[in-house]
Amino acid sequence: MKIKKGDEVKLVSGKDKNKTGKVIKVFPKEGSMLVEGLNMFKKHSRAREAGKKGETIIIPKPVKGSIARLICPSCRKITRVGYKLEADIKVRICKKCHKTL
Ligand SMILES: [Zn+2]
Known part of the structure; x- marks a missing residue:
C-alpha cells in the first residue's frame, strides 16, 4: 500500500x-487503514453486572484504501504517490508538486 501511518487522507x-x-494504522493485508x-x-457493550447499564463506546473502523486519497503536506492537494531514487533509497514523492512525502 502506498499510504503510510501518519499520512493525511481524504x-x-x-x-x-x-x-x-x-492515518493512525494501516492493514496492508486487508488494504485498509484506520x-x-x-x-x-x-458500539454498545453489555452490562457486566446486573442492575448496571451497558456503555456506548465509539470505535473507529478501518476504511478501504480505495476510498482514501492522500493529501500532499506540501501542496495540500489530493495527489497520487510517485517514487524516485534519492541516494539509492526509494522515496515517495507527490506527483503534483514533486516534493518528497
Ligand atoms: Zn504536492
Missing part, C-alpha cells in the same frame, strides 16, 4: 465522504 466515499484525517476521527461507529 475520504471520497462512505459516511465520512470529503472529510480528512490522519483514520483518526473518521469512520467512527457506536
Whole structure:
C-alpha cells in the first residue's frame, strides 16, 4: 500500500465522504487503514453486572484504501504517490508538486 501511518487522507466515499484525517494504522493485508476521527461507529457493550447499564463506546473502523486519497503536506492537494531514487533509497514523492512525502 502506498499510504503510510501518519499520512493525511481524504475520504471520497462512505459516511465520512470529503472529510480528512490522519492515518493512525494501516492493514496492508486487508488494504485498509484506520483514520483518526473518521469512520467512527457506536458500539454498545453489555452490562457486566446486573442492575448496571451497558456503555456506548465509539470505535473507529478501518476504511478501504480505495476510498482514501492522500493529501500532499506540501501542496495540500489530493495527489497520487510517485517514487524516485534519492541516494539509492526509494522515496515517495507527490506527483503534483514533486516534493518528497
Ligand atoms: Zn504536492
